[in-house]
Amino acid sequence: MMQRRKGFILVLVVAIIGIMSTIVMRTIIKLTVFNTLSMQLARREQAKLLAWSGVEIAIAQICKPYTPPTPKQGAKEANPKEQAIAQTLFAVRKLCTILNRWQPIPLTEAGEQVDGSCMIYIACEAGKLHLNKLSNISFAIAQSTEKSAVGMRTLYGKINAYLEKEIPYFDIAKLIAGSPSDAEKRPLYNDIAELLTTDLGKHFEHRLFIRPPDTNFALFDLFTLEENNTLQLLPCALSSSVAACCGLKAARPPSAERWKRFAAQAGKFQSQMDLLAAQIELLYGVPLNTLPPELISAFTQREDFEPKYFSVISYGTYGNSTAKLYVIVQKKERVQKNGKKEPFGCITKVYWIYD
Amino acid sequence: MRRIWYSAVSGMSFIETVVALTVAAILSVLLYQLFYRSVQSLVRSDALVDDYTDILILASQLERDFAGIYNPSQEPAAKEGSSKAQQPFLCKSTGTTLTSLSICTTSALPTVDQPAARLVRVTYTLTAQARDTEEQRLQLSALLREEAPYRPTKGASSPRPHVLMAAIDSITCTCYYRPIYAQDSAGTAPLPNDGRTDPLREKAEPKRAARAPEKRTTWDSSDTSQNTLPPLPEYVEFSGNYVSRATHTKIPFSFIVPIPIAATTLCREEQAQEKRS
Numbered sequence: 001m002m003q004r005r006k007g008f009i010l011v012l013v014v015a016i017i018g019i020m021s022t023i024v025m026r027t028i029i030k031l032t033v034f035n036t037l038s039m040q041l042a043r044r045e046q047a048k049l050l051a052w053s054g055v056e057i058a059i060a061q062i063c064k065p066y067t068p069p070t071p072k073q074g075a076k077e078a079n080p081k082e083q084a085i086a087q088t089l090f091a092v093r094k095l096c097t098i099l100n101r102w103q104p105i106p107l108t109e110a111g112e113q114v115d116g117s118c119m120i121y122i123a124c125e126a127g128k129l130h131l132n133k134l135s136n137i138s139f140a141i142a143q144s145t146e147k148s149a150v151g152m153r154t155l156y157g158k159i160n161a162y163l164e165k166e167i168p169y170f171d172i173a174k175l176i177a178g179s180p181s182d183a184e185k186r187p188l189y190n191d192i193a194e195l196l197t198t199d200l201g202k203h204f205e206h207r208l209f210i211r212p213p214d215t216n217f218a219l220f221d222l223f224t225l226e227e228n229n230t231l232q233l234l235p236c237a238l239s240s241s242v243a244a245c246c247g248l249k250a251a252r253p254p255s256a257e258r259w260k261r262f263a264a265q266a267g268k269f270q271s272q273m274d275l276l277a278a279q280i281e282l283l284y285g286v287p288l289n290t291l292p293p294e295l296i297s298a299f300t301q302r303e304d305f306e307p308k309y310f311s312v313i314s315y316g317t318y319g320n321s322t323a324k325l326y327v328i329v330q331k332k333e334r335v336q337k338n339g340k341k342e343p344f345g346c347i348t349k350v351y352w353i354y355d
Numbered sequence: 356m357r358r359i360w361y362s363a364v365s366g367m368s369f370i371e372t373v374v375a376l377t378v379a380a381i382l383s384v385l386l387y388q389l390f391y392r393s394v395q396s397l398v399r400s401d402a403l404v405d406d407y408t409d410i411l412i413l414a415s416q417l418e419r420d421f422a423g424i425y426n427p428s429q430e431p432a433a434k435e436g437s438s439k440a441q442q443p444f445l446c447k448s449t450g451t452t453l454t455s456l457s458i459c460t461t462s463a464l465p466t467v468d469q470p471a472a473r474l475v476r477v478t479y480t481l482t483a484q485a486r487d488t489e490e491q492r493l494q495l496s497a498l499l500r501e502e503a504p505y506r507p508t509k510g511a512s513s514p515r516p517h518v519l520m521a522a523i524d525s526i527t528c529t530c531y532y533r534p535i536y537a538q539d540s541a542g543t544a545p546l547p548n549d550g551r552t553d554p555l556r557e558k559a560e561p562k563r564a565a566r567a568p569e570k571r572t573t574w575d576s577s578d579t580s581q582n583t584l585p586p587l588p589e590y591v592e593f594s595g596n597y598v599s600r601a602t603h604t605k606i607p608f609s610f611i612v613p614i615p616i617a618a619t620t621l622c623r624e625e626q627a628q629e630k631r632s
Contacts, residue, residue, distance in 0.1 A: 016386060023393045027400060034404045041411060190427040190505065191461065193473035205470040347615045350422050351473060354465045 040321065046116060047323040050107075050316025054118040055327050057105060058312040059345035061098045062122065062331055088275065089263055091306055092236040096253045096283055098122050100240050102212045116318035121210055124237035125309035125328070128224035129155070131195075132188045134176055151232075151298030155246070158295065159222070162245040167203050175200040192223050209313060209326055209353050210240065217241045226309035226328060226348075234307060235299040236279050243284070246295060251283040258282065307331070310345075313353070324353035402601035409597070413520045414610045416500065417593065420477050421612045423462035426586055427474065427505060444587050444614075446528055446574035453528040453572070455480045464502060474505040479519065481526060490522055495598055497521045524605055526595035530588035531568045532617075587617040 105118040134152070156172050163170040175198060193208060195201040196219075204219045211218075221241040233242065240250045254262070262282050269275045276299060277288035288296065314325045328349040333341045367375075426443040445457040456479040463475040477500060484497035501516035568589065576584045594609035 020390070020393070023390070023397060027393065027397050030397070030400055030404060034400070034407075037404075037408070041415075190425075191472060191474040193461075194506065196470035197472055202470050349425055349461065350615055351461045352419060352423065 043319040043321040044323065046114075046318035047316045047321040050114070050116050050118045050318055051314045051323040051325045052316070054105065054120045054314030054316055055312050055325060055329075055347070057118070058120045058122050058310075058314065058327075059329055062310050062329060063343040063345045064094070065343055092279060092283075093253075093259065095124065095237050095307070096251055099124055099127075099237055100243075100250050114318075116316065118317070119212060119315040121212070121313040123210075123221060123239045123311045123313075124234060124307045125224040125227040125311060126234035126307040127237035127239045127242060129222060129233070129242065130227070131176065131192060131223040131225055134223075151295060154292055154295045155242075155298050158247065159245040162217075167200070170200065170203075174198075189225060192220050192225065195219060195223075209324075209351075212315070217244060220311065220326065224309070224311075226330075227307060233299055235276055236283055237307060246291070248284045248286065248291075252285075254282050309348075326351040326353055398601055402599050405601065406597070406599050406606055409520055409522075410608050413498070414593075414612075416519060417612050420458060420460050420462050421591065421614050423460040424458050424587065424614050424616060425461050425474065426616070427459060442575070442577055442586070444530075444574055444576070446530060446572070448528065448572040451527045451572055453479075453481055453526050456528055459505060463504075472504055472506065475502050476505050477502050478516075480516070481523065484518070484521070489603060490598070493524070493598060493603075495521070496523045496526075498523055498526065520597065522598045522600060524596040524598055526593065527572060529570050529572055529592040529594070530574050531570050531590050531592065532585055532588040533568055534584070585617070587614050589617045590614060 099122055101121070103120050103122075105120065107114045107116050107118060109115045159172045160170055163172075175195060189195070196205060196208075201219075207217060208219050210216065210221050218241055221239045222245070236251070238246070238248065238251065243250055259282075262278060265278065269278065273288075276296070280286065280288045280291070308331050310329045310331065312325075312327045312329055314327065316323045316325075327347055329345045330348045331343055331345055333343050336342050424443055442457075443459045446453070447455045457476060459474070459476050461473045461475075462477075463471060463473050480499045480501070481496050482499055483494070484499075485491035485495055497518050498520045499516040500519040501514050503514040574584070574588060576586045578584070590611055590613040592609065592611045594607070596605045596607050598604070599606055
């Protein structure tokens, strides 16, 4: 009897310890999960804030005012055409330093009190193809002899040739039209991603937005729904995807010395074509005459054209959490009290990038 | 000698038994207290985690959806061609309680089966949907989220709503905005088209800048009797009470969701002017 009762307390203690351990363990696990979840949520919020900060940095870059050159003392007053060329040159110089490249913005705990990072990519909507304009005249293009339509037809061929390497029998006209049968009653687009619902659009499911570190092809980088009321593209601001389709390497800002030489020649440009040729050579490193003449007509040659819409891709990273945004920014101007115009940017469209 | 030894090891005196029982009782009470408190704390932490998870999911989803609010320029499909369907933001309330909220947004939920357009119309509806008898007794509601393509495609499945948050006792959606007047009270200032405030602007337009944001719980910018209503509010506040699943106590919540494009969305007069130009 005594022998049998000896282990009773031990069993009781083990049972109690077991129950208590289970409760304590469950509590710890639950709180650890909650702690991990709340930490992850906090990191995600920080990442979101960093992504929005990236957008603000991009807006600041886009709207940074530039001072047009003032004529030297004693120099004769420039005529309006020369003034317009000077304006264009400054606009080109400003654009080519910020467009079509990933800009890492490192942040440090010591400096900015944030241990995260931010990365932005700015593209100009005037350097992309306007989807609804293309959609409108997609079928007219085939027959039209109008200059811009001929240029666009050539660009169609270039895009088809570029994408046929990956998608056999790719036809941009079919991508835009959906299916040829309902082409006539096709509605206008509100969103580039609506192309995904077409048969050919499915191929671009994972290629909607440009991804770092490259500036490879993406649907939102080829098409736009902003800015262009014509089919013509701004040659100094071609998006990476449009440039790639045209057989051009992405535009790179020229060295200060080359830029100086280019600016010195500016007054000698006889025609708009001279200015265009100089821009293409300066930014893309190829002579204009190496491009098909029909393609050149797809580029706008207006000196006074200033882009108003830009797209910004912003990545905010905090810890292991990254928030990605694609934002369309409109550049506007407001008149200050002293009568001077001040540029500012407004957000007109926002996409969260999920991939 | 032998008997003395036997009695010492084989039995206990009454005092010894009482002491042992007292110690055992004290230990039992302490153990029970520890056990009870542990269980209570577990229940509380469970409820906290569950409740906060619910509210975090709601706030996160609303923030994501509202960030992508977009005012489409092109008409949707003909069958949806009513003016209500084209509005980027439409909010209905009964008294102060939200009944439905419909927005046009680019924040479609990612799909895995087939690629879909990003532009969707999201509708939040408050419905009487109880998960158990207790919730039924308390007359709790659920907030449903339904996502439909802005331009439906052929053969697309009809949207299925899902519960975004359950056990809602009350929820209020308050929209904050700066009213649009065709002209300032002095009759000289232009329309407040971008809604921004900055020191320069405040000096230049004291009357406009001094105008405080107004609030309302319903939103229908197509209503011609509401001429001062812009297409979108600047930010929206969600507040209310929900009932904890574990403790069945009411927990208040309140959070603000901004609309980034509100400042740039053109009002009706500006849209008409842009079309004319």
